[in-house]
Amino acid sequence: MAISFIFIVFFSACSERPKNELELFKALDESLLNSNKTINRSTETLLMLLQEKAEAPSSSYRAKLWLPKAILTQKLSTDVILNIEVFRSSLKKEPVRKIKGEELYDRLLSYQESVFAIDSQMTNVFKTIEIIKTPKINSSDGVRENMEALFKNIPVEAAMAILSQFQNNVRNLENRMIGFCNSKVYSEVWFDFYSTIIGQSCNYVRGGTNMEIYAGVGAFSKSVNPSISIYNKSITVGYDGVAVYKFKASNRAGKHFIPVKISYTDQDGKQQIVEKVVEYTVMKEPDQNN
Numbered sequence: 001m002a003i004s005f006i007f008i009v010f011f012s013a014c015s016e017r018p019k020n021e022l023e024l025f026k027a028l029d030e031s032l033l034n035s036n037k038t039i040n041r042s043t044e045t046l047l048m049l050l051q052e053k054a055e056a057p058s059s060s061y062r063a064k065l066w067l068p069k070a071i072l073t074q075k076l077s078t079d080v081i082l083n084i085e086v087f088r089s090s091l092k093k094e095p096v097r098k099i100k101g102e103e104l105y106d107r108l109l110s111y112q113e114s115v116f117a118i119d120s121q122m123t124n125v126f127k128t129i130e131i132i133k134t135p136k137i138n139s140s141d142g143v144r145e146n147m148e149a150l151f152k153n154i155p156v157e158a159a160m161a162i163l164s165q166f167q168n169n170v171r172n173l174e175n176r177m178i179g180f181c182n183s184k185v186y187s188e189v190w191f192d193f194y195s196t197i198i199g200q201s202c203n204y205v206r207g208g209t210n211m212e213i214y215a216g217v218g219a220f221s222k223s224v225n226p227s228i229s230i231y232n233k234s235i236t237v238g239y240d241g242v243a244v245y246k247f248k249a250s251n252r253a254g255k256h257f258i259p260v261k262i263s264y265t266d267q268d269g270k271q272q273i274v275e276k277v278v279e280y281t282v283m284k285e286p287d288q289n290n
Contacts, residue, residue: 025157032164039171043178047074050182063185069118070181077174080111081167088163091156099159101148108132108166115177121184122177129176131169208248226264230278253284 050070054063084107087099112131116123132147151159228235230245237243250256258278265271 022155022157025155025161029157029161029164032161032168036164036167036171039168039175043074043171043175046175046178046182047071050178050185053182053185059185066181066184069122070178072118073115073174073177073181076111076115077170080107080170083107084163084167084170088160091159091163099151099163101146101151104166105132105147108170111170115173118177122180125180126173126177129173131166131173208251210246210248226262228263229261231258249280250282253282255279255281 047070050063050067053059054067056063084104087104091099108131116127150162154162226237226243228237228243230243231247233245235243235245245258256279258280259275260278261273261275263271263273
């Protein structure tokens with residue numbers, strides 16, 4: 001959310017300001033505060049998702065690389081937000097007190113440098129974002145005196161709105177950087193190693209016994225697009241990534257063999273095919289004539 005303070009330049013030269021113009025500043029400040037709350041809720045959601053990925057076995061490795069960076073981004077952002085809030089509180093208590101613009105500038109500049117030092121990838125993506133910028137200040141100039149001049153001869157309501165704008169700039173950058181951290185951890189299942197798993201409900205049965213054969217990949221993952229056939233029949237993979245084939249055991253005593261074929265995409269993106277045979281034995285029924 002970008003809001004310009006061009007009208008402040010005009011009002012700074014006026015000795016008296018109509019009531020409706022002061023109400024405009026108040027409305028702008030309230031709008032920015034509401035925007036900050038909305039952005040913060042979004043950021044909290046992104047951080048929660050990243051924390052959940054860090055706890056999931058399938059994504060914990062990558063998530064644990066990016067979660068600390070997201071947490072540090074949040075800490076630095078929260079600290080500077082609270083610093084700006086101190087300036088806001090001082091205006092509420094002492095309306096005639098002037099904002100220490102150079103001190104505010106130093107805090108914002110320190111935050112910007114610290115947050116861009118967290119990770120080179122994030123810096124490359126977000127380095128063009130300038131949080132110390134209004135129509136009267138260009139952070140690229142590096143002139144602290146401009147910030148001091150910005151708060152001179154303006155009403156308290158306008159100063160409040162400017163401070164809220166800086167907080168909004170920080171919240172926006174924080175949200176985008178934590179969103180970037182979250183995006184670096186894929187929601188799809190990721191394993192360092194895949195293997196096929198095949199089993200049956202029983203190995204040694206009576207003729208006509210109900211049996212099941214189940215097959216899957218790795219941790220029964222669907223994300224690797226497994227294709228499974230049992231007894232030359234294509235079996236649909238369930239919601240949990242497992243293919244289940246149900247059948248009745250043969251009435252013929254002896255060993256029986258069922259072919260199982262699994263194809264899947266491994267962690268390197270290569271197609272793999274595994275073929276195995278499931279064996280079960282039907283017990284010979286005792287001779288009723290003996």
